[in-house]
Amino acid sequence: MNGPSWILAAVALVxxxxxxxxxxxxxxxxxxxxVRALRLADGESAGPPRALLWxxxxxxxxLDALMAVTVIVRVALVTVVIVAAERVIxxxxxxxxxxxxxxxxxLLIGEIAPRTVALRHLEPVGLALATSARLLVRLAxxxxxxxxxxxxxxxPHRHEVSGPHASDDELREFEEHDEDEQLxxxxxxxxxxxxxxxxxxxxxxxQPRPDMVTVGDDVDLDAVVTTAVERGYSRLPVHDPKxxxxxxxxxxxxxxxxxxATLPERRRWHDLIRVPTxxxxxxxxxxxxxxxxxxxxxxxxxxxxxxxxxxxVTIEDILEEIVGEIIDEHDHEExxxxxxxxxxxxxxxRLGVDDLNELLGMELPExxxxxxxxxxxxxxxxxxxEGERLxxxxxxxTVESVQGRRVGKVLIDPRREIEEPVDDRHEELPTSPGEQVxxxxxxxxxxxxxxxxxxxxxxxxxxxxVGGPTSRGPAAASDAEDAP
Numbered sequence: 410m411n412g413p414s415w416i417l418a419a420v421a422l423v424x425x426x427x428x429x430x431x432x433x434x435x436x437x438x439x440x441x442x443x444v445r446a447l448r449l450a451d452g453e454s455a456g457p458p459r460a461l462l463w464x465x466x467x468x469x470x471x472l473d474a475l476m477a478v479t480v481i482v483r484v485a486l487v488t489v490v491i492v493a494a495e496r497v498i499x500x501x502x503x504x505x506x507x508x509x510x511x512x513x514x515x516l517l518i519g520e521i522a523p524r525t526v527a528l529r530h531l532e533p534v535g536l537a538l539a540t541s542a543r544l545l546v547r548l549a550x551x552x553x554x555x556x557x558x559x560x561x562x563x564x565p566h567r568h569e570v571s572g573p574h575a576s577d578d579e580l581r582e583f584e585e586h587d588e589d590e591q592l593x594x595x596x597x598x599x600x601x602x603x604x605x606x607x608x609x610x611x612x613x614x615x616q617p618r619p620d621m622v623t624v625g626d627d628v629d630l631d632a633v634v635t636t637a638v639e640r641g642y643s644r645l646p647v648h649d650p651k652x653x654x655x656x657x658x659x660x661x662x663x664x665x666x667x668x669x670a671t672l673p674e675r676r677r678w679h680d681l682i683r684v685p686t687x688x689x690x691x692x693x694x695x696x697x698x699x700x701x702x703x704x705x706x707x708x709x710x711x712x713x714x715x716x717x718x719x720x721x722v723t724i725e726d727i728l729e730e731i732v733g734e735i736i737d738e739h740d741h742e743e744x745x746x747x748x749x750x751x752x753x754x755x756x757x758x759r760l761g762v763d764d765l766n767e768l769l770g771m772e773l774p775e776x777x778x779x780x781x782x783x784x785x786x787x788x789x790x791x792x793x794x795e796g797e798r799l800x801x802x803x804x805x806x807t808v809e810s811v812q813g814r815r816v817g818k819v820l821i822d823p824r825r826e827i828e829e830p831v832d833d834r835h836e837e838l839p840t841s842p843g844e845q846v847x848x849x850x851x852x853x854x855x856x857x858x859x860x861x862x863x864x865x866x867x868x869x870x871x872x873x874x875v876g877g878p879t880s881r882g883p884a885a886a887s888d889a890e891d892a893p
Contacts, residue, residue: 417493424486428519433478434542436527437535442607444693449532451691455809460539472543473557474549487511501801548622588668592702596635602731604881611697612690612762613779614730615720618654619815625650626657630678634669637662643710646721647682656710658682687712690719697726754822755809758782758816769823782816783808 446465454821462666464471487508492506527534622640624633625648637645643662649655664681679872688697694847701709701724711720729735747755756765762775762784780785785808786792788799793808800806803823810817 414493414497417489417496421486421489421493423480424489425514426519427482428479428486428515430524431475431482432520433523433527433534434545435472435475435479436460436524437538438475438529438530438542439469441465441531441535444533444610446535448691449536450864457536457548460543461535463543464535464539467546470550470553471546474546475542477553477556478545478549483515486515511544524781532603564633598733599731606695606698606727606730607693608691609730611692611694611711612719612720612807614694614726615722616726617720617759618718621646621721623656624652624660625649626679626682626809630665630668630676633678634662634665637665645706646685646710653874656718659685659708684766685710688722689714694722694727694730696724698724701727705820736787748821754823756781756819756821758785758819765821769804769821771823773802781819785797785816785819806840 441461443465446458446462450462457461482669490507490511491504491535495501497503499730500856547632582732622636622642624636626647628762633645637643645662646656647658647660649657659750660678668675668678668681673795686701686706686801688700688709688711690711690713697709701707709722710718711722713719725735745757745760754769760781761779762781765771765781766773766775773784778784783800784801785806788801789797792814793811795808798805798807805822807820807822808816809820
């Protein structure tokens with residue numbers, strides 16, 4: 410084999426390895442979701458975690474670029490191998506044999522092996538390849554966009570998706586116009602909710618700490634039973650009497666009632682306390698659902714990165730993300746969005762910012778907080794006072810009520826100047842506009858927020874430190890279903 414042949418062989422080997430590299434990168438980009446990438450990039454301002462997050466956030470663009478580069482590499486590989494075989498051996502048989510060898514090597518080394526490794530070690534492989542992959546995607550994106558545009562021009566119905574690899578939002582929009590017209594709107598919403606489970610974190614659906622109902626382990630049996638009956642909860646977290654934020658266990662109402670029915674003379678109940686389950690607030694709710702099912706546990710306590718208690722979550726909360734609000738006889742439901750005269754709205758501060766954006770077509774910032782109350786806090790940089798106003802995205806947001814250190818209700822005046830007075834507490838509700846807003850909100854936000862209706866307000870809002878029930882039902886503090 411002469412010098413040029415060795416060079417061709419070396420080029421073919423490099424192209425084969427490049428094909429495997431591209432296959433591994435494509436597997437990581439297509440299989441790693443944004444939530445996992447966010448968890449890896451938490452606290453990082455640069456480096457592989459941020460590069461990996463960029464790739465997942467620009468999934469469609471990345472996959473388009475990788476597809477184009479992969480085609481170029483594999484065509485070049487076949488060409489180089491055939492040319493080398495023609496020079497070294499010659500003849501049709503050599504060319505056919507070389508093509509077969511390239512096909513086998515491409516399948517084993519350029520596809521199966523790298524994809525398998527990437528799937529088994531998704532995050533480590535992603536971090537190892539992310540920096541170079543992001544650079545490659547950025548370099549290949551401009552010509553790829555031109556090619557994708559030309560390809561779209563050859564396909565009818567070009568408005569449906571932007572290219573061969575549509576973004577998640579485009580796929581969901583495409584599903585809305587699917588040819589299967591037999592699906593009802595509620596069924597479509599349920600299917601979309603299932604797809605969104607991997608992108609939803611526990612902190613987005615949990616009941617916050619101030620709204621929790623807990624009992625101290627130093628109270629008597631009658632007090633615990635009374636709390637369970639009055640609040641309508643089947644499970645109650647039990648806290649240390651010296652530290653309400655230190656949860657020592659969970660007591661089930663069925664265990665308390667069994668004790669009263671079988672051993673009424675025995676007043677001690679501490680032996681009924683079960684070991685609590687703790688989960689981080691950044692956990693994905695699809696993973697949590699599987700863990701709760703496997704452990705036959707219906708309630709988990711949520712902690713932040715410092716181990717501090719921040720709320721609780723139940724299986725019912727997760728199911729409500731799919732099927733919508735589950736209302737029972739213990740719920741005292743209040744609307745999260747209440748229409749007022751003049752296109753203005755009264756909004757519960759626990760409403761998710763993303764739901765408000767979807768409802769009103771606004772573009773309020775969502776990074777760093779989940780609720781409207783969190784947005785107000787972050788924008789002002791301090792605890793707001795009633796009547797305080799701020800302007801965001803061309804709309805005026807007025808703090809209507811503050812409960813202790815929490816924002817209770819806000820008034821939203823869309824697309825108005827901040828100089829205009831905003832005072833709608835005693836205005837009459839319109840009929841048809843209110844109905845339209847309520848119907849629009851039912852699908853957009855019913856599965857994303859809680860709606861507490863406390864019965865025992867305290868100095869820092871509704872039942873500070875212990876809280877009250879929410880529109881999610883008693884299971885928001887303790888699941889209504891009994892564990893086996």
